[in-house]
Amino acid sequence: MLTSPALSTPASPGRLNAIAGRSLAAMPTVWRILWRVPMLLALAALVFFVLRVLPADPMGMLLPPSATPADVKALTEALGLDKPIPVQFGIWLGNALHGDLGRTLTSGLQVTPLILKALPTTLQLIACGLLLGMVFGIGGGLLAFRYRGTRIERAVEVVNSISISVPEFLWAILLILGVGIGLKLLPFLGQLDAGLTVPNVTGFLLVDAVVAGDFAALWSALKHLALPAFALSLGIAPPLMRILHSSLLDAYTEDYVSAARLRGLSENRILVRHALKNAALPTVSMLGIQASTVIGGTLLIETIFGFPGIGSLMVNAIGAHDLPMIQGLALTYAVAVQAVNMVTDAVLLLLNPRLRTP
Amino acid sequence: MSSLALSAPAPLRRVLGEPRVVIGVGLLLLLIALAVFAPWLAPHAPNEQDLLNTVLPPAWAPGGDRSFPLGTDALGQCILSRLIYSTRVTVIIALTAPLGAALLGCTLALIAGYRGGRIEWAILRMVDLWMSFPAIVLALVLMVALSPGLLNVIVAIILVDWTRFCRVIRADVVVLRRKDYVAAARITGASHWQVVMKDIVPGILPTLISLISLEMGISVVAESILSFVGMSVEPNVPTWGVMIADGLKSVFSSPWGLIAPVGCTVLTVLATTCLGDGLRRTTDPRLFNRSGT
């Protein structure tokens, strides 16, 4: 769960397609991308009900221990908790659609602006992590395939197995211990070196540094981003590598590869034009499946490295039992996962003609 | 039903002969032994605080003390003892959570895959819904709702990870259901229940076993993540995750408080991955069909 679902999916592209891509095939094209929107509704409902229904005493979570019964009654009415739960959900949803996710219990501030302030940091981290992960994963897969049957392939596979087993947050800690403290190569606390500030334009630190023309800050930001992004990338690179490698191996057993060889096409051409295009399908599917792992990984990575993203917000909110904040953040995470999945759905549609045409 | 029993041609010998399986099982047995014999093996009680000897380095480093082989943490608790006692939580979770998740996931997968139609659609949509949340987030939300405790941690892990089983097993069930021998079983008079038990379940067993062993590692990690955030078991119970969280805070003064639990967690996960990999290789049906003759 918290490492990678890919660990348990035996790296068989056929099965992957069966699991992930199948439900896509039965839907008309446009719907195939947009079906996730109603899903969000269901997701919001799920979070809401879990938090309201499960605990025996929702009030106990929302109020400080020193509250009096009068306080309890007042808050119950103020929050509308005396109304039936579906009605509560309706009210919350109505507000949410207007962008109002309530107020935090700890500070009384609006939830939405707090989330929006922290979001760019997380998004930046996710983007870098995904990028690095794809580079390592695809690169590793191609490498292992290119040298198949040799020791290099075995070595890559072993490295892969080890990386898959270790969860991202442990990688983060190991990296801190090894590279940060031991070798003292890269920093590991916060986003910037102490003393450097960058005016907030977009919220994305890298972009802001470029806009401000502050290259010292940019360099510092990149250095601080290196370890966390690398730790995050270790969450998706191994399964990507594995699926690409095994998809390529599978593609090479297919008839169209031998037919292409019999037509005299060169090995390079066969790999790039024929095999890779087919191997891309399960790889993109895997990327979609891994999206939630990467996004979830940011939660701990931010905490460990001291990044002020929504992960840190979440950890604090949980410690404080700040219900509205938790709800809002959970929804944000779900939206992020759905967004990434929508993109991979669209890419799959582009690559796989079978999904496009009936 | 001796010779008529559904015995697999892949002998147990082959499974046990695979080095990965041996390593995995060996390490797990070691963990269980540590958990059971903890009181005799650990030099101190896990929560025994010695405030005069806080943050001591390991026995072999300068300033170390023989009675604290791996040193102490910020509250003066013996790291080695805490490490050993933590195996109890680890073992309990590793043995119960995967089975629970497997049971839930498998049951729903069998229903979905075998019945098909609307029920399958509904279950799949539920799985999609569940998997839309990053697992960590869902687990944390559940723990907030349930409040800390060992049983609740197990419940939370089951409720989060059943989807993985469901998805993979359902795909297998759909493939098996289409095989002619399932139709043949029906026309020779087997009831739906008999078909599922005798023809489908044996077919999903290899995948299931390997998934369960992988899940053992995953649930150990899950628990340590929850501990790290402070939402795991009761406050006084030592776990590797709690040790990691504590160790991170005093990483500059005594890194051993961090290295030890991290190392143990990594080793455990490696062992279960090894085991799962080995089991998958020896029970893969593709190898199955080439055996004999």
Place this chain on the structure above:
Amino acid sequence: MSLAHAIPYASVVTPVPPLQARPAGAVLLEARGLTVSAPGRPERLQVLRDVSFTLRAGATLGLVGESGAGKSMLGRVIARHLPDGFTVDAGTLRFGHGEGGADLLGMPAEAHRALLGARIAFIPQEPMTALNPVLTIGQQLQEHLLRLGVAKDEWRERATAMLAEVRIHQPAQVLDKYAFQLSGGMCQRVMIAMAFAGDPQLVVSDEATTALDASTQAHIVTLIRGLQERRGTGVIFVTHDLGLAAHVCDELVVLYAGEMAERGPAKRIFTRSLHPYTQALQRANPHLTGPRRLLFSLPGQMPGISDFPSLQGCRFQPRCAVATEACATAVPAMREVLPGHHVRCVHGAAAPEPLLAADASDATIFHAPRMSDAPFLQVEGLSKVYRPRSGWLRRETGVHAVKDVDLTIAPGEFVGIVGESGSGKSSLARLVMGLETPSEGRILLNGKALVARAEDWERRIASIQMIFQDARSALNPRRRVQSLVTQSMESRPNLHSDRQARARELVADVGLAPDMLTRFPSQMSGGQRQRVNIGRALCDLPQLLVADEIVSGLDVSVQAQILNLLLRIRREHKISLLLISHDLAVVRYLCSRVLVMHQGVVVESGETEAVLANPQHAYTKSLLAAVPPRDLGVRWPQ
């Protein structure tokens, strides 16, 4: 799907590119003593031994053999794409005329690769999977044509012309389609177009028609022949069908266990084969015309490559009815016993008439036992419509797999249903068995209608059993034979000893040795698995067996064994059979009555001999015309 019927033939729109100067009759490919070996202990296994032939420009050489004989291996040798560990140990392979030809095996890899696709082309067995599923036909054609040297702005025109030449309707539109949108026949035409695009000197057709319907097969053969004649190409035609090869090829090579058994003019081999194996092969094939004779079923099966080291002499000797002592100790040499006709047999041209098996003259096996004429199974107005899976907000009309079918079966009667793929015959079989529920119509068993109720299901499976096509998929790989054949006894309480006894009976009934009882399906051959399948269906002695294409994947000799087994079972147990097949000859051999199905409808039915001798419906006529006739004087395909 016989789309070929629906597609009107497009005429050739652009003239064929000019032929290269190629002297007719020049030697194109010459193989001498080719020997290929595979890794093995203690010594290597020779998968191809001493194969020699000569192919001339414009001629067609047939390579005939059952599966495992090594016919595809030769194609791989030419392509220099042998499996890992396989090597060419001896022999030469020379390609082309002029100074003795180029050494195909010795030339540098780059030079050889340059030949592939341009001078030497291949047509694969499975056309749909031979095309890349994520690229359009046009993209793949473009890649091929550009490699052949066609200019960038001309490729599209050239591709359209090629597709028109292979008679693809609306070729310009097909360029933008994907492989899964085309039928098998159309995909094969595309592969043929690609093969002939570069004006090759040699084309290897590796079972190119095996995966296609009989009618499509005829069209493809015509196509290849036409293209070959226009270009003077030499063709190697690999097939397992001797009758087809006799019509298509000029010269034939019969392969058995990696060796040439016989080589000579096609027509001569077909009408008067000299090698005992070829003769046995022909007598194991059911005929569509002529008197009905019991099929000669060759005992055992072709040795696998792991058995080769134990065969010191002639590899056919263990199964040969006229083997002498010398045959077991020394490998006979290939001798030219008649002009152009070589045979590897000690008997040479004077092969004695083999003693036929004891029950060969027992024509009574064809007689159905005297039983009542009143049918026990009546199908009335049966229809089945398949609705597409969850049409989202769209009302889609379903596929009418079976439309208004009537059928009766009397005790002891063998009834056949013929049709091509998509005709609905398999759906009909599943409806009779109860694996599908009909949309309309009803089925009466012993006078009472069958409805979807639990008691009726019990009644049904007591009287009707099914033998599935794919024996491997129909047997649970984790069960032993003993458990499989008595599977129907599991749902009732039975003594263990009863079950064992019944298992022994059934295994003997289907002609398997008793030691098979403890084996798993993966440890048996295809024919043995099919026997277990039949044995299982027989366990409760049903009134009717529904057999869905049960012999289509089997070799000719194994097929003959299974067919004779069914006849014997009828004689012993008085069981009826509903046989689904695309093979008219098989249906003629077994069934006294036949129904012809086309697109879900029964177009013709009646006594088998009457329907085959005098077909009334156009579709039946076309089915019959698609089968290569035994009379080689008749031109086929028309």
